[in-house]
Amino acid sequence: MALKALDIYKLLPKKNCKECGDPTCLTFAMKLAGGKADVEFCPYLSDEAKSLLGATTRPPIRLVKIGVGERSFGVGEEFVFYRHEKTFYHPPGIIFRLKDAQTAEEIIAVTKRVRDESLIRVGMELRFNGIAIENESGTPERFADAVAAIERTADLPLVLISKNPDALRAALVHCGTYRPLLHAATRANAKEMCALAKQHGCPLAIRSNGLDELAQLAKDCCAEGLQDLVLDLAPVTLGDFVTATTVIRQLAITRTAPELGYPIYLDATLTDQEDAAIALGIVKYASVIVLSPLSQASSKAALTLRQNVYTDPQKPIQMNPGLYRIGSPGKDAPVLLTVNFSLTFFTLEGYLESTRVPSFMLIVDTEGLSVLTAVAAGKLNETLVRDAIKKFDVENEVSHRKLIIPGYASPLSGRIEEATGWKVQVGPRDAADIGEYLHEEWK
Numbered sequence: 001m002a003l004k005a006l007d008i009y010k011l012l013p014k015k016n017c018k019e020c021g022d023p024t025c026l027t028f029a030m031k032l033a034g035g036k037a038d039v040e041f042c043p044y045l046s047d048e049a050k051s052l053l054g055a056t057t058r059p060p061i062r063l064v065k066i067g068v069g070e071r072s073f074g075v076g077e078e079f080v081f082y083r084h085e086k087t088f089y090h091p092p093g094i095i096f097r098l099k100d101a102q103t104a105e106e107i108i109a110v111t112k113r114v115r116d117e118s119l120i121r122v123g124m125e126l127r128f129n130g131i132a133i134e135n136e137s138g139t140p141e142r143f144a145d146a147v148a149a150i151e152r153t154a155d156l157p158l159v160l161i162s163k164n165p166d167a168l169r170a171a172l173v174h175c176g177t178y179r180p181l182l183h184a185a186t187r188a189n190a191k192e193m194c195a196l197a198k199q200h201g202c203p204l205a206i207r208s209n210g211l212d213e214l215a216q217l218a219k220d221c222c223a224e225g226l227q228d229l230v231l232d233l234a235p236v237t238l239g240d241f242v243t244a245t246t247v248i249r250q251l252a253i254t255r256t257a258p259e260l261g262y263p264i265y266l267d268a269t270l271t272d273q274e275d276a277a278i279a280l281g282i283v284k285y286a287s288v289i290v291l292s293p294l295s296q297a298s299s300k301a302a303l304t305l306r307q308n309v310y311t312d313p314q315k316p317i318q319m320n321p322g323l324y325r326i327g328s329p330g331k332d333a334p335v336l337l338t339v340n341f342s343l344t345f346f347t348l349e350g351y352l353e354s355t356r357v358p359s360f361m362l363i364v365d366t367e368g369l370s371v372l373t374a375v376a377a378g379k380l381n382e383t384l385v386r387d388a389i390k391k392f393d394v395e396n397e398v399s400h401r402k403l404i405i406p407g408y409a410s411p412l413s414g415r416i417e418e419a420t421g422w423k424v425q426v427g428p429r430d431a432a433d434i435g436e437y438l439h440e441e442w443k
């Protein structure tokens, strides 16, 4: 059972010395309760208190890092069963699967795609995470050559798939210091795989299709000194996968089975429905999803779904307030006011770009609320607009004093005119109509 902040506080030294980085022992206790601090930050804790607190305050699902450098990513460290209870923190890595029996050209082409391809959506750059390479050839040399070709092409996190420790050993010559995920330890090879992972400081996937056996394997690997584990349930059908991940998540979050508190691995290519596996994996707790390279259309769908599931449901995605330029606006360009809800921003920006009318977008801070909600909640008001005009020096950017406000903000038009001295023009309610509006109404 997780301890509450006050229970944790009772076990702290109560020196309020700030050495843990928090102003008081109580704030440190609150962070520990939320899994946002480590007992090691307090130098005055007794060993007994450390072991008691460590077991109950560390995240119920371990954070495991794969890769090093700019493209490395962390998975796990989740705290809730349902996203709406709080949020999900670490999006699953989407990994394209290759085989060492493929030609070098094919391997390099997919590697370049993962290296270069990205989708910009609501101001965020969405990318795939890495390459999984399988030792299909069965020979360590060919496996090592394929890994070397990937390494020469891009610095990407890797998953090395082989049952043969010798093949992994040969591949690690090329990438051993880059924390690839080794796949996979089974009951048959666990000791050797653990030794290899420990030697290179790599995370290790452990594979079994029985939960009890998987839990025992995790315990055995921990006993060998390995902490960074990823669970592979070896699912044959997607139904099996979802049933098992749901059970594991529940057992891990409630700390009923801490030995299962690790991120989950899904190889979609081995299930009965690879196309559906990506979506179900994202929604149902997979942290590393390995699959065949996706088509362009499926890529967009997968990246968008992952972004949507892994945003904080209580915090709308927001833009920074400011004055944004569309094209190269001159002194006579229109100024369009809107809110900092990112979907509103990017929708309007897209339509403005298509009008080819150079213009300014004045974005005010409504805490990420949409226009309609911000007006109703009083978050969009004349004071905010007046202060934004001053703060972002709009008066010096344009020679006129006309402000186009969104149609849904029309009830504020009089008050904005009074507070700012600018003439307010009420624009359309729907951003899709902005082109027609500007061509007809902007003088």
Ligand code: SF4
Pocket (backbone or CB within 6 Å): 012, 013, 014, 015, 016, 017, 018, 019, 020, 021, 022, 023, 024, 025, 028, 041, 042, 043, 044, 045
């Ligand atoms: S370092 Fe320990 S004793 Fe000092 S404030 Fe933090 S929790 Fe309290």
